[in-house]
Amino acid sequence: MRQIGEVVRxxxxxxxxxxxxxxxxxxxxxxxxxxxxxxxxxxxxxxxxDPSGTYQPGDRVFLETHTKDALKAVAVLYGIPFIGLFxxxxxxxxLTRADAVSGLGAIAGLIVGGIVSRPLARKxxxxxxxxxxxxxACS
Numbered sequence: 001m002r003q004i005g006e007v008v009r010x011x012x013x014x015x016x017x018x019x020x021x022x023x024x025x026x027x028x029x030x031x032x033x034x035x036x037x038x039x040x041x042x043x044x045x046x047x048x049x050d051p052s053g054t055y056q057p058g059d060r061v062f063l064e065t066h067t068k069d070a071l072k073a074v075a076v077l078y079g080i081p082f083i084g085l086f087x088x089x090x091x092x093x094x095l096t097r098a099d100a101v102s103g104l105g106a107i108a109g110l111i112v113g114g115i116v117s118r119p120l121a122r123k124x125x126x127x128x129x130x131x132x133x134x135x136x137a138c139s
Contacts, residue, residue, distance in 0.1 A: 003062070004019075005020060005046075013051040017045065019063070050133060063134070065132075066129045074121075085113065092108075
């Protein structure tokens with residue numbers, strides 16, 4: 001995943017990068033709206049390693065992260081409960097042959113899947129690599 005930002009401060013072998021807030025520029029897509037219904041107004045600032053000392057305050061840069069590990073975490077977090085939904089329905093239907101009761105089994109499977117997936121997703125998310133500066137952006 002690639003995102004553009006601006007170096008706002010230099011500190012030894014690291015720089016602080018303020019990420020571009022897409023909500024300020026697009027405004028109408030509502031992709032940044034939180035559950036509260038408000039758009040994100042605060043800026044995100046990340047500390048990124050720069051041992052070479054190449055980047056200085058004011059430089060616009062591209063930050064990248066490896067998305068493979070993040071996608072694994074998302075797949076675990078949503079995939080296991082989704083599978084649990086169908087497994088719960090299937091097992092309950094095989095035992096009772098009643099759709100109404102099988103619906104309750106599906107809900108139980110979803111809940112069990114959610115409980116199982118949460119620690120596994122946290123473990124997978126812990127393996128996500130730190131963002132790094134891949135290139136200087138043209139201004």
